[in-house]
Amino acid sequence: MIEVDNIHKSFGDNHVLKGISTTFEKGKTNLVIxxxxxxxxxxxxCLLGLFEPDxxxxxxxxxxxxxxxIKEKRNLRQEMGMVFQGSALFDSMTVEGNVMxxxxxxxxxxxxxxxxxVDFVLKRVNLVDAHKRFPAEISGGMQKRVAxxxxxxxxxxxxxxxxxxxxxxxxxxxxxxxxxxxITQEYDITTIINTHDMNSVMxxxxxxxxxxxxxxxxxxxxxxxxxxxNQAVTDFVYSSELFKKVRQMYIExxx
Amino acid sequence: xxxxEAIGKYFIMVWEVFKKPTKWRIMKTLILKEVDELVFGAMxxxxxxxxxxxxxxxxxxxxNLTNPLLPKSLIxxxxxxxxxxxxxPTFTSIIMAGxxxxxxxxxxxxxxxxEQIDALEVMGxxxxxxxxxxxxxxxxxxxFAVAISMFVGILxxxxxxxFGGFAPxxxxxxxxxxxxxxxxxxxxxxxxxVFAFVIATVPSFHGYYMRGGALEVGKASxxxxxxxxxxxxxxxxxxxxxxxx
Numbered sequence: 001m002i003e004v005d006n007i008h009k010s011f012g013d014n015h016v017l018k019g020i021s022t023t024f025e026k027g028k029t030n031l032v033i034x035x036x037x038x039x040x041x042x043x044x045x046c047l048l049g050l051f052e053p054d055x056x057x058x059x060x061x062x063x064x065x066x067x068x069x070i071k072e073k074r075n076l077r078q079e080m081g082m083v084f085q086g087s088a089l090f091d092s093m094t095v096e097g098n099v100m101x102x103x104x105x106x107x108x109x110x111x112x113x114x115x116x117x118v119d120f121v122l123k124r125v126n127l128v129d130a131h132k133r134f135p136a137e138i139s140g141g142m143q144k145r146v147a148x149x150x151x152x153x154x155x156x157x158x159x160x161x162x163x164x165x166x167x168x169x170x171x172x173x174x175x176x177x178x179x180x181x182x183i184t185q186e187y188d189i190t191t192i193i194n195t196h197d198m199n200s201v202m203x204x205x206x207x208x209x210x211x212x213x214x215x216x217x218x219x220x221x222x223x224x225x226x227x228x229x230n231q232a233v234t235d236f237v238y239s240s241e242l243f244k245k246v247r248q249m250y251i252e253x254x255x
Numbered sequence: 256x257x258x259x260e261a262i263g264k265y266f267i268m269v270w271e272v273f274k275k276p277t278k279w280r281i282m283k284t285l286i287l288k289e290v291d292e293l294v295f296g297a298m299x300x301x302x303x304x305x306x307x308x309x310x311x312x313x314x315x316x317x318x319n320l321t322n323p324l325l326p327k328s329l330i331x332x333x334x335x336x337x338x339x340x341x342x343x344p345t346f347t348s349i350i351m352a353g354x355x356x357x358x359x360x361x362x363x364x365x366x367x368x369x370e371q372i373d374a375l376e377v378m379g380x381x382x383x384x385x386x387x388x389x390x391x392x393x394x395x396x397x398x399f400a401v402a403i404s405m406f407v408g409i410l411x412x413x414x415x416x417x418f419g420g421f422a423p424x425x426x427x428x429x430x431x432x433x434x435x436x437x438x439x440x441x442x443x444x445x446x447x448x449v450f451a452f453v454i455a456t457v458p459s460f461h462g463y464y465m466r467g468g469a470l471e472v473g474k475a476s477x478x479x480x481x482x483x484x485x486x487x488x489x490x491x492x493x494x495x496x497x498x499x500x
Contacts, residue, residue, distance in 0.1 A: 073379075075379075080377060085370070088373065090371055091371070104278075104281060106378075
């Protein structure tokens with residue numbers, strides 16, 4: 001579980017996060033949504049420990065990040081997995097090398113143990129025949145799967161995803177969403193996803209936080225987002241004609 | 256003010272490079288890979304340039320020694336001094352700043368743009384140590400490249416002198432041996448170690464702290480070449496004053 005308590009973050013005069021408090025529960029897929037510039041990425045980077053908040057605390061299973069020693073922070077980082085927007089796979093390594101990298105760096109496992117683990121996670125993300133290929137030789141969807149495999153290879157307690165389905169076709173995007181959701185439940189991970197994708201919101205948003213101008217404007221579930229009267233949320237979520245119609249149908253059905 | 260800030264940031268980066276080392280088993284592989292990329296990969300161009308620079312220095316010296324009272328051995332002497340003191344360590348380093356420096360900036364810059372550096376940081380890895388330290392260690396073999404450059408440069412001078420008809424082989428070799436001071440070679444190798452450090456770290460700095468996209472990677476490579484060359488020239492002046500002055 002991650003508890004966020006009133007975090008603020010500024011860059012010079014630009015006050016990006018203006019006091020966000022929330023809780024992300026274990027075994028749930030938590031989504032952070034909001035317009036570009038609303039502070040989603042800064043918020044995620046604060047959660048990852050890449051940015052230190054100017055004010056406020058972040059607790060990981062009761063451990064306050066700012067009170068941890070350097071070694072404890074390093075150990076905590078090894079419990080985190082991250083799927084970057086552009087996958088961020090190492091170009092010079094094969095798919096197998098990318099997934100094995102965290103094991104090489106942080107474990108004392110034998111080569112065969114590492115190989116077994118890599119084979120297992122690649123199979124889990126439905127990639128069985130790409131071990132020896134380089135990131136440039138595989139599709140965007142496959143790269144995302146490799147990034148997910150790399151993120152979960154160390155059995156993380158926390159999984160962070162920055163727009164995991166951006167640049168993917170709708171079918172592959174849904175597959176990636178479902179994969180993250182399944183992994184979250186299967187391994188009982190605290191997953192936090194930054195997204196713009198409304199399909200993700202509707203499909204896997206067990207908890208949704210809507211950020212606006214560096215503040216938490218709304219929070220709820222994918223069921224509650226249909227019912228909300230918050231104008232900022234409805235303007236954002238139902239900005240497309242399709243979603244407006246879906247909402248209208250839902251309201252008519254409810255009445 | 257901007258430059259002072261950048262200089263401070265550079266020294267902080269250098270300090271960070273030596274903190275929290277990566278596992279030796281991994282580091283060893285990275286160092287060997289960088290030796291191949293940065294040193295062996297550059298040997299071809301170093302040998303090519305050194306040979307012709309040695310030849311050109313010899314021809315120019317010969318063409319300027321028009322007084323018949325001056326012995327032909329002076330051509331060999333001048334070629335040796337020029338190549339050992341300046342051309343092999345400094346000129347080669349400028350070439351390396353272009354070849355190796357641009358490679359370092361663009362490879363690290365691309366990793367920055369594509370969030371690969373963030374990925375390392377998220378895993379709890381000291382990305383500066385992982386990326387820059389192997390380059391610094393690998394390029395410490397650069398003095399060997401400079402020593403080869405000295406040899407090839409003088410060989411180029413001998414070929415130009417003998418086959419160009421500027422000096423007989425015996426006179427040229429006599430000039431090479433005239434008043435030889437081994438400290439000059441030591442001085443050149445000390446310089447090359449310092450230049451090697453500059454060639455590894457200044458381009459890394461430009462790559463690591465770059466912002467933007469693919470276009471900025473190109474710009475950072477150019478800027479890194481300019482600044483690496485400037486730093487080499489300034490350091491060359493200071494070291495010459497300190498070691499020979």
